[in-house]
Amino acid sequence: MQKYLSDSNEINLRLPGPVPVPKEILDEQSKPLINHR
Secondary structure (H helix, E strand, O other), X not given: OOOOEOOOXXXXXXXXXXXXXXXXXXXXXXXXXXXXX
């Protein structure tokens, strides 16, 4: 993968966002994670 550098030699990521996240998803993400090991 080629990295594009700006004049200041920092990585310049072209990411979309912000995007709306449904309340149901935010509620699920707020719950503690389950350790599977």
